[in-house]
Amino acid sequence: MITRRFVFGAVAVLALTPLALAAQDKVEIVEPWARAALAGRNSAAYMTIVNHTGEKDELISAATPVARVVELHTHMMEGGVMRMRPVQAIEVNVGEPAVLRPGGLHVMLINLTRDLKAGETIPLTLRFRNAGERTIEVPVQAAGAMGPAGHGHGHGHGHGHGHGHGPRN
Amino acid sequence: MTLWQRLGVGLATAAVAGAAAWFFIPAWLGPPRSEPVQVALPAGITLGGPFSLIDETGARVTNETFRGRFMLIYFGFTYCPDVCPTELAKMAAALDLLGDAAEEVVPILITVDPERDTPAALAQYTDLFHPRLIGLTGTEAEIAAAARAYRAYYAKVRTGQAPDEYTMDHSAFIYLMGRRGEFVALFNPETTPEQMAEAMRRAISASPRVSKMQPQGGRT
Ligand SMILES: [Cu+2]
Numbered sequence: 001m002i003t004r005r006f007v008f009g010a011v012a013v014l015a016l017t018p019l020a021l022a023a024q025d026k027v028e029i030v031e032p033w034a035r036a037a038l039a040g041r042n043s044a045a046y047m048t049i050v051n052h053t054g055e056k057d058e059l060i061s062a063a064t065p066v067a068r069v070v071e072l073h074t075h076m077m078e079g080g081v082m083r084m085r086p087v088q089a090i091e092v093n094v095g096e097p098a099v100l101r102p103g104g105l106h107v108m109l110i111n112l113t114r115d116l117k118a119g120e121t122i123p124l125t126l127r128f129r130n131a132g133e134r135t136i137e138v139p140v141q142a143a144g145a146m147g148p149a150g151h152g153h154g155h156g157h158g159h160g161h162g163h164g165h166g167p168r169n
Numbered sequence: 170m171t172l173w174q175r176l177g178v179g180l181a182t183a184a185v186a187g188a189a190a191w192f193f194i195p196a197w198l199g200p201p202r203s204e205p206v207q208v209a210l211p212a213g214i215t216l217g218g219p220f221s222l223i224d225e226t227g228a229r230v231t232n233e234t235f236r237g238r239f240m241l242i243y244f245g246f247t248y249c250p251d252v253c254p255t256e257l258a259k260m261a262a263a264l265d266l267l268g269d270a271a272e273e274v275v276p277i278l279i280t281v282d283p284e285r286d287t288p289a290a291l292a293q294y295t296d297l298f299h300p301r302l303i304g305l306t307g308t309e310a311e312i313a314a315a316a317r318a319y320r321a322y323y324a325k326v327r328t329g330q331a332p333d334e335y336t337m338d339h340s341a342f343i344y345l346m347g348r349r350g351e352f353v354a355l356f357n358p359e360t361t362p363e364q365m366a367e368a369m370r371r372a373i374s375a376s377p378r379v380s381k382m383q384p385q386g387g388r389t
Contacts, residue, residue: 035250035251035254036297037250037297038247038293038294038297041247041248041250041294042248042249042250043250044250044251075251075252077341077358080322080340080341080342080357080358081322081338081339081340081341082252082338082339082340082341082358083326083338084250084251084252084336084338086328102251102252102254102255103251103252103255103358106250106251108250109250142258142297143254143258143297143298144254144255144257144258144261144262144297144298145258146255146258
């Protein structure tokens with residue numbers, strides 16, 4: 001075990017990636033982001049959760065000071081009708097990252113205490129059944145973003161409309 | 170793999186919920202399509218029609234208000250955290266792709282949550298997506314009438330005890346309507362902004378702007 005840890009640590013340091021270092025033996029949160037939204041309304045946070053712990057785990061709750069209620073949700077698209085529903089937990093199995101993304105699983109930030117503006121970051125505490133609590137900083141993207149910064153995700157518009165000022169055409 | 174294959178499930182769910190007060194779009198959608206760019210309407214079915222609603226400034230608007238221009242219409246609500254932002258952003262991106270021709274198109278969000286979506290709330294929300302996006306609200310009856318004309322489905326789903334603790338299920342289609350309010354195209358959540366822009370470009374060039382000048386004649 002000690003040897004394993006040492007090897008992992010050495011590789012991470014060599015690669016000079018703080019993310020990899022932090023990820024060792026843990027639940028790793030990759031590319032978190034949230035949507036800009038108005039105070040009193042709702043937003044959603046997305047991310048990919050990778051389980052490096054060697055045992056299956058699940059995200060059981062989340063909290064942030066910027067929302068009065070935080071819930072874990074999924075979407076069901078049925079015949080063109082979008083239905084959003086709470087889920088009890090989001091499974092994070094070893095070798096099977098949980099992907100939270102628009103139109104699917106998300107951490108729903110309900111009744112925001114203030115405006116969330118593109119460019120800022122918000123703290124989000126994630127509670128895992130086995131791995132315990134992790135607090136991360138989540139970058140806020142434009143209201144119309146489809147992915148984390150720098151990812152167009154196939155729609156080709158990225159986050160050009162976040163501020164509502166001045167059309168780009 | 171997508172919504173088309175789950176159509177049967179959607180229909181069954183809607184029927185069980187008993188919430189589909191009218192014949193909404195998925196009820197007559199065809200079999201799975203490999204290229205779900207635009208949704209084809211079966212013969213004899215049409216979409217759209219008169220509506221009378223309130224705009225972001227509190228002014229009464231009807232379908233006649235937008236006559237002469239195309240309408241790009243989406244039914245959604247401002248408390249929607251995920252799907253509405255995605256679809257509205259797609260509309261905005263498609264308009265950007267159109268360049269100057271986008272002036273011929275009025276992008277419209279019709280709320281399915283008139284209880285919470287006041288004109289002021291809609292004004293604030295639509296600015297997040299596109300400076301020209303117009304939010305429309307109205308009474309419950311006016312919204313229901315508009316949704317019925319467009320065969321849009323929506324239903325309130327309680328999420329807690331408090332009166333304002335609810336979300337809305339709703340269909341996520343985008344409608345392109347022509348200069349006289351006639352149906353032109355229906356887009357589903359898998360349509361890309363590029364495909365939407367191309368459909369609008371084609372529709373606009375097939376229906377050039379009518380001069381605002383009335384033809385002269387007859388009057389003395
Ligand atoms: Cu949600």
